[in-house]
Amino acid sequence: MTAEHAKTSTEAKARGLSIYFTGYPCEHGHIAPRWAISKQCTVCQAPIKMGRLPGIVLSQQPRQ
Numbered sequence: 001m002t003a004e005h006a007k008t009s010t011e012a013k014a015r016g017l018s019i020y021f022t023g024y025p026c027e028h029g030h031i032a033p034r035w036a037i038s039k040q041c042t043v044c045q046a047p048i049k050m051g052r053l054p055g056i057v058l059s060q061q062p063r064q
C-alpha cells in the first residue's frame with residue numbers, strides 16, 4: 001500500500017496509470033478514483049454495471 005495515486009489525468013498518463021484520485025467527490029458524490037482516459041469516476045463508469053439496479057430498466061419503458 002505504498003503506491004501513490006496520481007492526482008490528475010495528465011499525471012496518470014505520464015506514469016502509465018489507468019486511474020487517478022483527486023480526493024474530491026464526483027458529481028454523484030462518489031469519492032473514488034477516476035479513469036485517466038475518460039476522467040469519469042470508477043463508480044459511475046464501472047466496468048460491470050449489469051444487474052445493479054433492475055428497476056431502472058422498468059422505468060425506461062415508454063409511457064403514455
Ligand SMILES: [Zn+2]
Nearest residue numbers: 026030041044
Ligand atoms: Zn461517481
